Amino acid sequence: MREIRFRATYKGKEWNVATRPATRLNHTGIHKSGGYVMRLVTEHPFATSRGYVPEHRLVMEERLGRFLAPRIELVHHIDQNRSNNDVSNLKVVSPILHPKNHQGERNNKGQFASLEPIFDELKFRLLNVYTGECRSYTLAELIRTTYRKAQFQFRGRSTGLLDKHGKEVSEGDVLASLERTGVVSWDRGQGQWITTWHVDKPKRGQLACYVKATYMDILVSEVIGNSWANAELLQGVKP
Numbered sequence: 001m002r003e004i005r006f007r008a009t010y011k012g013k014e015w016n017v018a019t020r021p022a023t024r025l026n027h028t029g030i031h032k033s034g035g036y037v038m039r040l041v042t043e044h045p046f047a048t049s050r051g052y053v054p055e056h057r058l059v060m061e062e063r064l065g066r067f068l069a070p071r072i073e074l075v076h077h078i079d080q081n082r083s084n085n086d087v088s089n090l091k092v093v094s095p096i097l098h099p100k101n102h103q104g105e106r107n108n109k110g111q112f113a114s115l116e117p118i119f120d121e122l123k124f125r126l127l128n129v130y131t132g133e134c135r136s137y138t139l140a141e142l143i144r145t146t147y148r149k150a151q152f153q154f155r156g157r158s159t160g161l162l163d164k165h166g167k168e169v170s171e172g173d174v175l176a177s178l179e180r181t182g183v184v185s186w187d188r189g190q191g192q193w194i195t196t197w198h199v200d201k202p203k204r205g206q207l208a209c210y211v212k213a214t215y216m217d218i219l220v221s222e223v224i225g226n227s228w229a230n231a232e233l234l235q236g237v238k239p
Helices: 055-064 098-102 139-144
Strands: 005-010 013-018 030-033 036-040 052-054 074-077 090-093 123-127 134-138 158-162 168-170 173-177 180-187 192-199 210-214 222-226
Touching: 005 055, 036 055, 052 055, 055 074, 055 090, 123 139, 134 139, 168 173
Parallel strands: none
Antiparallel strands: 005 013, 030 036, 036 052, 074 090, 123 134, 158 168, 173 180, 173 222, 180 192, 192 210
C-alpha cells in the first residue's frame, strides 16, 4: 500500500499525517465505499467517525501540502473512475462546478438531462396507482429525477428471449451456435431482433461469411459474453 505523508496546519496546530495499515487482526486499513478508496488515517482532522479519509482527498492534500476545506473543495476524477487516484487524474473543484464535470448542464427544471439519445426514444406506459394517471414516460424522465446522468450509460435493451440454457438475451450479447459467433441487434426495417453471424470454422471450400439470422436462432444459441465487455469475442464479426 502506497504511503501518503504530508505536513499541514489546522486551527493553528501542525499535523504530520501518514496513512498506514491498521493494527487490528485481518484488517488492512483500506476499503471501498461507493467506488471510492478509503484509507485509515485516524489522526486526520476530517476523518470519519471510524477514522477513514477518501484516498483521492489524501493524494490531493499531499500534493498541495495542506488540508482541503470540507464541503467547499471537492476532488473530481477526470476519467470518472472513482478508484483511479493518480494525481494526474484528480483536480480540485467547487461544489457548484463539480456536477458539471459529471452531468453537464441541467434543464430549466433543475433536472439532469440524459447524455444518451436512446433514453429519450425508449418509452414505457405506466399507471400511477395513487393518482390513477396512465401515460407514457421516456427512460430519461424515469431516471433523471433519481440518478446522476453520468452514473449510467446505455448498454442495450432486453430482447425478452432466453438462450438454450434459459439465460436472458439482451441487445449487444454475443451468441455462439454451430461453430459460428454472432451479435444480437434490433433491425428497425424488419421490426425484430436479429443476429449477425460469422462462420468461425468454414467447411472445406467454403469462405467465411456473414449471415443475418432471425430471432428464432437466438432460442437455440448460447450467450457467451457481450460486445461491451468482451470485445475479443467479436474478432471477425461484421458489425
